[in-house]
Amino acid sequence: MSPLDTKLLRDLARIKGQVIAIVLVIAVGVLLQVMMSGLVASLSETRRAYYERNRLADVFAPVARAPEAELARLAALPGVARAEGRVVGAALIDLVEEAVPIQARALSLPDFGEATFNTIYLTAGRLPEPGGRDETLLLTAFARARGIAPGDRLPVTMNGTRRSLHVVGLAEAPDLLYIGVPGEMMPDPARVAALWMRRTELAAAYDMQGAFNEALIALSRDATEAAVLDRIDALLDPWGGTGAYGRSDLVSDRFVSEEIGGLATMARAVPPLFLAVAAFLLYIVVGRIVQSEREEIGQLKAFGYTNTEVASHYFKLVLAVAIAGAALGCLLGVLAGRAMIPIYLTFYNFPFLVFRPDPAAFAIGAIASVAAASAGGIIVLRRVFAFTPAEAMRPPAPPDFSRTITFTGRAARLLDQPTRMVLRGIARQPWRTLALAAGIAGGMALASGMTTIYGAFDRMMDLSFTVIDRSDGTVVFTHPLGEKAALELARIPGVFSVEPVRDVPAILRNGRETHRGSVTGLVDTPEIARAIDARMAPIALPDKGIVLSQALADILNIAPGEMLTVEVREGRRPVLEVPVTKVATSLIGAPAYMRLDALNRELAEPGRISGARLRVDPARAEEIWRLLKDRPTVAGVSVAKDARASLQKLMDQGAGSARYIMGAVAFVITFGIIYNAARIAFTERARDLASLRVIGFSKGEAAFILLGELAVIVLAALPVGSLAGYGLTFAIAAGFSSELYQIPAAFDPFSHGFAASFVLGAALVSGWMVKRDLDRTDLIAVLKSRD
Structure with a gap:
């Protein structure tokens, strides 16, 4: 070991406290880089592999009811590689211990063989037998949250008919990575479910024999998604098509994509802050060491050491700190990433998720650490080259304190000597x-x-x-009903007030900007659920026009006073041209509001509602929810x-x-x-x-x-x-x-x-x-x- 290397070890030991502090700063920056980049890589790669192995469809095309023969016509469209139909329906799971029915999606499996698209991942049990009556698969996350296992019976209401289904297995699917409670968007495995049954059984339950109500489509390599979606919509429009959409509009994929995007943003923005702080600290520390060791530097040069050798000695100190911080950060980053995996498995239905560190993150973290540390050290090391042996062995010129602050008069009387020394030290x-x-x-x-x-x-x-939303609960009907349904809800003992609403699926367009969502019709002066402005004051809905949330207005790049095209995907499916009157503040989702009577007038369906928001007596709430889940027209209740x-x-x-x-x-x-x-x-x-x-x-x-x-x-x-x-x-x-x-x-x-x-x-x-x-x-x- 050379004398300079021996001196380096002594210097590190002498300033070990400062070294540890800087190492920790670097380590935190690299930790975040490794952890977040690793989570991005793990989520992205797991999602890609899951989609690929289980053949997630490129396009989803829901319809009211279309004959099987239309699938051949879909497959023949330019840009379409393959097409498959399935039956999808809403169901309610009625657990004895729950007052509120649990909303579920029922999806069909082919009678024989595997599905072409969205193949399930079996986690326990077996598949339903072909022709096996009332056999079903249940979403794994819901089953585990409720303690349900293969062999149990499950009371389910499907299309108004009560059935007792035999759970034969647990499964997951690529289009259900994220499944939020309807109307809430937040994940809760115990309150939302999915179940799969053989096609013949499910078609019989929903009157879909020889028909389908959702087409799953794979695009050819050279296809343009927007053009293919237009062709699909034109073909399925006579059968009640509500608008085809791609993976990017699949709710499940959107949530995962948002999470990956947020992690990627953090990985780019936060670590540089720590490395900049580390560079600043090294600049101060190394600068102090060089200044205090002027005489030693002069002696080294006098004994024949070159500028490069002396500078390399101090640069090695910088590198030692940077490398130690990067190594510690990489190790802690891997441990932190692994600790985060169980949290993601709580919210996302991945069949497997293993933290795989991104090799590039290690390289970027190490290189960035060394580069930042070097930037702080090199600025100081210029002094080493500037020192001549004779100059370096002379003590430095004393600092000039002639311009420092002075204390006279009242300040001198009020401030004691130590306080004045503190203030002068800051000013110098x-x-x-x-x-x-x-x-x-x-x-x-x-x-x-x-x-x-x-x-x-x-x-x-x-x-x-x-x-x-100040409601105690929201009731959703199986189909639009007359306003009499709201009056019937109001007559239930314990219900204080009822506000009818109507949610209409629609595609909103402003030039090239489009959004697939819905329009919510509210009463003239809502008191329970309201549109509010930036000051949290309620917005009066106009007789003509639409109020958009700020998020939706940003998506559509539209402002009050401009005209919006609303393509309704329900009933007669009219195309409306309505003015945007105001922009509301929203916190969840991107809603659009119209007056209920104005919306029904545009749809030529006066007096129709799709649900209601309730204020109820807390003492009788459970009784009310149990009463509602027995009504055949109720599709779900959100408390x-x-x-x-x-x-x-x-x-x-x-x-x-x-x-x-x-x-x-x-x-x-x-x-x-x-x-x-x-x-x-x-x-x-x-x-x-x-x-x-x-x-x-x-x-x-x-x-x-x-x-x-x-x-x-x-x-x-x-x-x-x-x-x-x-x-x-x-x-x-x-x-x-x-x-x-x-x-x-x-x-x-x-x-x-x-x-x-x-x-x-x-x-x-x-x-x-x-x-x-x-x-x-x-x-x-x-x-x-x-x-």
């Missing part, structure tokens, strides 16, 4: 002070911004269930209490715990900055502090002078960091909001206080560690040392 090095404050403010901004975003889910839940509990569970298991992760992130960044700054200040001023102790200053006064500067900088950085975090909140909210959900950005005092507590905690720990070393200082040894 303004650039270092600003850089240190900026680093601390950056850690505060990241923590407060991200914590506010996660706290916004609390506000989203409160607004959704107390301002926008607000259960919906809120599902959303709360999602927050507690996912977003809620992330608040503390971001708090820890802020702690690591702030600790790394403050501890290094405190250690460097201690090293630079050890002789001055020892002199103060000798002339009569106490340990506490000496510590106050050293750490008081850092305390002032930290306290000054907190409001700056809070302000920056406030701005960062809006940027993050805009980046992560989508059609599926919108994040309400606002100032959250709790989140900013929560972030500030972590920053102050890091400062206190750093200060305590430095003060401990200060109290142990050997005054005689320090005073004998040369500058």
